[in-house]
Amino acid sequence: MPDRQHLDVRLQPLAGARFQPTGFPDVGPALFQRPVGEHDWQDCLLLESAQSMANHLEATSWDEGVHAPVSAFADLPYVRVVGTDGGYLTSSRTEPHRLAAGFVKDSALNGVNMRNVIKERLGLRDDSPRAPRDIALAVFALDPMCLVHGVFFAESAKVWPGQPKVARALTAFVEAHDVRPAVSGGVKRDDVRHSVADTGGAKEGYGFVPFHRTEYVARDIVASFALDLDQLASYGLPEPATALLAAAARWEVRRLLDGGFRPRTACDLTVVDTASVDAVLPPLEQLTDELSTLVGRCGDLLAGGEPMVVTWDGGKAKPKKAAT
Template identity: 50%
Template sequence: MTTNARTVLKVELRPLVGSRFQPTGFPDLGAAEFDSGDGRALLVESAQSMANRLEAATWDDARADQAEALAGLPYVKVVDGSGAFLSSSRLEAHRLASAYVMSGTIDGVKGEDWMRGRLGLQAGRPLDHRAVARACFALDPVSLVHGVFFARKAWPWQPKIARAVTSFIEAYDVRPAVSGGVKRDVVINEAKDGATAEGYGTVPHHRVEYTAGRITAYFAIDHSQVRSYGLSKAGTALLTALIDYEIGSLLDGGLRLRTACDLDIVAVLGERPDTADAAGRVAKLLGECGDELAPVTTVTWTGRAKG
């Protein structure tokens, strides 16, 4: 479903092998079950996790660099004092607001001060949301797709950009599938005197997976928010192409969320993005809005400061 304000994509899924699957778990909660109009339901993958998975489509772990199809797109790279790669704005939970960026240095300037200057924040002046968006776009356009929050108490403002894409996976008509297993020790069979804590002994354990009548992944793209950034026509189109590239790459690569949660696509309700087409659009649009984009920014991080 696509409107001028939103595009919603629904992807029907099923376990690739068998009928059981393992949902995401939360501390002190376990699997997130809830009641729905379709009976007992389950959160298979959260919006936060899906944002990370979509963003990971732009990154090549083997190269410690962004995907070759996106070459030329800016991002922030974090290195140590010797220049060895540590992280990037594509890998950090807070993206451009990462602690490694804020406490590192850029051309000899502390990252926090450097970033505040790039965002144009001034005491006694209103927060210019479009200026903040343009600054984030210049440093890493992907940060405008998945959001960023600069929670800096020392700043006159704490700019926040919400996700432009929200995705999650739910299962309906779910039932627990309880099983068990044993960690077997062929040398020391008894688990006593602290042996278990040290990894010795034969220890039985239980396991809870689920079956479902239906599993659905949802993707909602907020076009109104993307337009609100006030970028050029080419810049806005570049963000849309990036979103299509991420969703297409994620679906093409398979949804192996965990060892016991490997999902296969049954049907796509809506227009499935073409990854190759999206990559071609990104390459073309990079040339058209090059003046709005900075080169890759390198931050040097040498360790935590005391306190």
């Protein structure tokens, strides 16, 4: 059995040749050079980082319209955060730091602070090392997708003895190779106000405002996915649980590629050669059936598969020890 499953997928803009790059206030587009041959270098662009792609992959298994997992993931546990009125706020599936997110940690389960609940479930104690397998088993029962996309309880050793960390088992990113800028611009019109007033300028949204835009074209756009099967096996979970994690990861990759990929308004990408995907990944329907079968085989490992509903009161809840 291979220790990694790797997939490179060529993408192209759905319409035209230009695409909007990622941008950062202090950096701008994430440009870099890669070596080509013995002596040459090629201008490239990091279109989506590993962190961003983790969020895009997680979004495939979440139905934003109803604030709940899609049907294929409905029987996997997670932490659901609600307000004091019972209305949905967020979850361990949608927060960037998952189980270690502030909204999760600062919530309460039946009046008990979630820091203490998680610490108790993970069996964290001062001066008492916890086996990684036991950590993985506890995380699997809280939200198994944290074992796919990673979680780090980094607040402090006093809060999280041992500061357990799970690295990403599924890593993805998108690069554009041999890029060139495509510079354009425009103007925001104002057909009502033709002169600038003291309190009605561009800052307030009035007047004619010219702007520039830099998009890019590329010879190749490649999405890379790597599933670390060795890491999944290293958790020491029962075989059905390990297989479930691998199937869930493949499902997310397949769903993302089947649905097209639009990370930004003017960056709408589609797969160039679907046969290259079919050669590595089963159809989505087959992966869905596989997930359903594996969920049934995992039994009590998934703690019933129901979400843990916790209440966030604005972060005002005082820590209260979990019952032992």
